[in-house]
Amino acid sequence: MLCDCDCYIQLYMxxxxxxxxxxxxxxxIIWLKASFSNHRPGLIAGYxxxxxxxxxxxxxxxxxxxxTENVTVAAIQAFVTGNTAYHVYGTSPGNxxxxxxxxxxxxxxxxxxxxxxxxxxxxxxxxxxxxxxTECLRYCFMAVIQRDLDAVRQQWNTHRIRPSxxxxxxxxxxxxxxxxxxxxxxxxxxxDAVQLPVELQHELEEPRACEDCERASYFDYLCRFHxxxxxxxxxSAVQLYLQLASCL
Numbered sequence: 001m002l003c004d005c006d007c008y009i010q011l012y013m014x015x016x017x018x019x020x021x022x023x024x025x026x027x028x029i030i031w032l033k034a035s036f037s038n039h040r041p042g043l044i045a046g047y048x049x050x051x052x053x054x055x056x057x058x059x060x061x062x063x064x065x066x067x068t069e070n071v072t073v074a075a076i077q078a079f080v081t082g083n084t085a086y087h088v089y090g091t092s093p094g095n096x097x098x099x100x101x102x103x104x105x106x107x108x109x110x111x112x113x114x115x116x117x118x119x120x121x122x123x124x125x126x127x128x129x130x131x132x133x134t135e136c137l138r139y140c141f142m143a144v145i146q147r148d149l150d151a152v153r154q155q156w157n158t159h160r161i162r163p164s165x166x167x168x169x170x171x172x173x174x175x176x177x178x179x180x181x182x183x184x185x186x187x188x189x190x191x192d193a194v195q196l197p198v199e200l201q202h203e204l205e206e207p208r209a210c211e212d213c214e215r216a217s218y219f220d221y222l223c224r225f226h227x228x229x230x231x232x233x234x235x236s237a238v239q240l241y242l243q244l245a246s247c248l
Contacts, residue, residue, distance in 0.1 A: 015117070015134055016145060018110075019044060021051065024063070026177035027161060027169055030055075032153040034146045035207060036138050038069065042205030045072035049196070049204060060188035063088045072203045079200065080193040109152055113145065116234060125242060132248045135215045140241040142209035144231050222247055 017038040021030040031047045052058045058080045064070040066089045077087040117137070120126040126133050156174065163171040170177060210216035222228070222244055231237035 015128075015137060016142060018149065019047060021047070023059075023174070023178055024061075025169060026172075026174045026181070028157050028174035028178040029153045032149045033207065034142055034149055036142070036209065036211045039067070040205060041069050041072035042203050043207060044069055045076060045200075046204040046206065048073050048076060052193070055189070057189040057191035058193050060190060061086050061088065063090055065090065072200070075203075076196060076200055079196065080190060105152065109148065113148075113234075116238075117141075120238070120241070125245060131212075132215070133245060135210045135212055136219065136244050136248065137241055138211075139209050139216060139219045140231055140237045140244065141234075144234060144237045219244055 017035045019031065019033045019035055019038075022028065023030055030051050033047055035043055037043060058077070060081070062073065062077045064073060064087070070089075074084075074087040074089075078084045081087075117126070120137070121128065126137060128134070157178075158173060158175055160173050161169075161171050170182070208216065210219075223230070223240075226243070228240055228243055229236070231240050
């Protein structure tokens with residue numbers, strides 16, 4: 001399998017961020033995650049290491065944009081390959097695979113969420129400058145948006161990419177190209193990578209809905225006290241947000 005992974009981060013409504021990584025050969029979406037921050041190197045590194053464990057090895061090369069949020073990924077890649085040249089920084093517009101996919105995602109999915117969250121502001125139920133309301137919104141919507149992202153990832157990875165003139169990547173279904181590449185493809189996965197040093201392991205962060213863990217605990221308490229259920233879709237997320245916001 002060719003594994004030339006492009007990592008990129010996009011701010012989502014300035015409240016919830018979408019982190020994503022795509023395999024450069026098959027165009028399989030490796031991860032697509034919702035998070036509270038777009039500038040925490042430990043979060044992106046955590047996704048990177050989790051994916052390496054899931055797929056049985058690290059990619060031979062990684063390309064990211066130039067943000068400081070990618071420094072830990074660069075350090076991990078340099079350590080496991082023994083060569084800093086196997087991590088490359090590049091500009092976001094030059095990252096064709098990710099930019100092309102992000103255009104598809106915005107047209108087909110994210111615009112709906114943007115309009116929904118804008119509606120809360122227009123209704124007067126959300127004020128972007130309020131830290132408490134921002135954390136409350138993340139608490140209510142993060143898991144629901146993540147489920148939607150999981151569905152997007154599954155749909156993309158199993159759909160067929162048609163041939164196009166001048167394309168550098170093969171046509172086909174991303175999952176099939178990733179797991180069952182043609183015989184001409186080279187296996188570039190580093191399957192016997194050494195264990196990460198303690199210093200790098202301590203840099204990894206677990207994903208969570210809220211940036212402030214104490215506020216998340218307070219929201220948990222309110223839900224238990226009032227017997228409010230965790231949201232399962234956008235409508236129930238809006239309802240829970242309005243209930244919690246009334247207690248702030």
